[in-house]
Amino acid sequence: MNATPERPDDSFHVFDTTLRDGAQREGINLSVADKLTIARQLDEFGVGFIEGGWPGAVPRDTEFFRRAVDEVDFRHAQLVAFGSTRKAGVAVEEDAQVAALLEAKAPVICLVAKSHDRHVELALRTTLDENLAMVRDTVSYLSGQGRRVFVDCEHFFDGFKANPDYAKSVVRTAAEAGADVVVLCDTNGGMLPAGVHAVVSEVIADTGARIGMHAQDDTGCAVANTLAAVDAGATHVQCTANGYGERVGNANLFPVVAALELKYDRRVLPPGALREMTRISHAIAEVVNLAPSTHQPYVGVSAFAHKAGLHASAIKVDPDLYQHTDPERVGNTMRMLVSDMAGRASVELKGKELGVDLGGDRELVGRVVERIKQAELRGYTYEAADASFELLLREEVARRPLRYFRTESWRAITEYRPDGTHAIEATVKLWAKGERIIATAEGNGPVNALDRALRVALERIHRELAGFELVDYKVRILEGTHGSQSTTRVLVTTSDGRTEWSTVGVGDNIIAASWQALVDAYTFGLLRAGVAADEA
Ligand SMILES: CC(=O)SCCNC(=O)CCNC(=O)[C@H](O)C(C)(C)COP(=O)(O)OP(=O)(O)OC[C@H]1O[C@@H](n2cnc3c(N)ncnc32)[C@H](O)[C@@H]1OP(=O)(O)O
């Protein structure tokens, strides 16, 4: 274990439950290795507590604790084992689940306890007094064994509505038995911020206990509810990375800590950690195998992406005019999107972002804006196809098409045979460096065959093409109510092994649209590789 951990100040707790409640989300299935990786990422981010799972109930979690205790040098976080209070009618020393919590060897234990009278009677099938005894016995036993104990009061807010005195008596019992923090859980996620504020204020005033908040997101208010609890005096927040969790999820760790640091001016992370937030959020998304949400506050790729022309024109003067915080503070970046909603300022800022000098030429910028608006009317979309936009911009600056080859013709043939086999073949005829080139290739579909034929035709002249690979292909039918009369839009993403770029093509058939997107993809790739364009 590391000899010099840098534990955060104990006066406020950031408690992460991605590995326990986050793993309860449909579609997440973490291996022990995944859990260890995420634990390291969360520790690096600087949360104070990492709830690793329920040892004794879930074998994978038992194994996680065994390995985490030995293998992970936690610098900031303390490991937390989650489990329930002893069973009704069973002595705490005899309870196998409680024994498993100790065997996990985590320094902190978070116990889930019932605080809603109806749940005690229907789910536990015991008396209200026995439930209090279960809380008291389990907390004092585990504290006596040298563990720090937190208590999660399940269904606290619903329980408080039904029987406030009983709900508060669970909090008092836990605190008096030695729980450091009693966490009020909105287990069904039905609360709204004003209600959370009122309940947390009353519980703190009546019990004097240290209170935490655990919010589920069923009303879309989990982050707001967590902050409302903090406003009311809670000093411990339970969250999950990217808001993963049971049903629709939990309070999202990232906007909660960003709000605490940036809006409340409260230091809850180690110095510099907030600037790593976007990277950590995306890295955890990779491990759980879910695409990072593009629209997540603070860390989504769209969190600081500006599309409307009027926004861009103000941002050109001062980015603060349309941003609530500086994206760099959370490790994100501002992006300009160019679309039919763009104005001059959007194009100028995008040009700057792409390193294309527009020289303050109003006429040139106006021409680009007009070309974008007309093209988008025909079905193009540049916000998803930066590379096609850059080609358009550079062509307008140079006032001539940017070409590495000229197309004479192309064709794709699909032959189906009665035995169910098929052959797909494409031929392209091009001019490059004054030479007429004809190439034919087969493929597993017409677009693949065209891509290969284009590559065969050009590879001899431009060796850089050998490293290009088509990595994504999307088709959208626009105004698709009349079948064959509809317009087709194709977006292609190409990679050179280091970076990716996206191009767009539009046509009245899918092959024609794909051809355009492919031509842009190869043109942009050669441009980026530093190859001089020719007049082919
Ligand atoms: C709100 C939350 O998200 S809390 C976290 C929930 N997480 C999980 O449930 C994941 C891990 N769970 C499990 O592996 C299993 O459910 C176990 C091992 C905990 C229990 O499994 P089983 O004993 O097979 O029972 P089951 O899953 O049906 O759960 C009901 C049992 O838990 C008991 N129980 C429920 N809540 C509590 C509690 N707070 N304290 C003590 N016991 C409880 C019930 O009384 C019932 O016990 P009984 O079967 O003796 O009557």
Ligand SMILES: CC(=O)C(=O)O
């Ligand atoms: C403990 C917990 O996860 C809940 O009450 O939602």
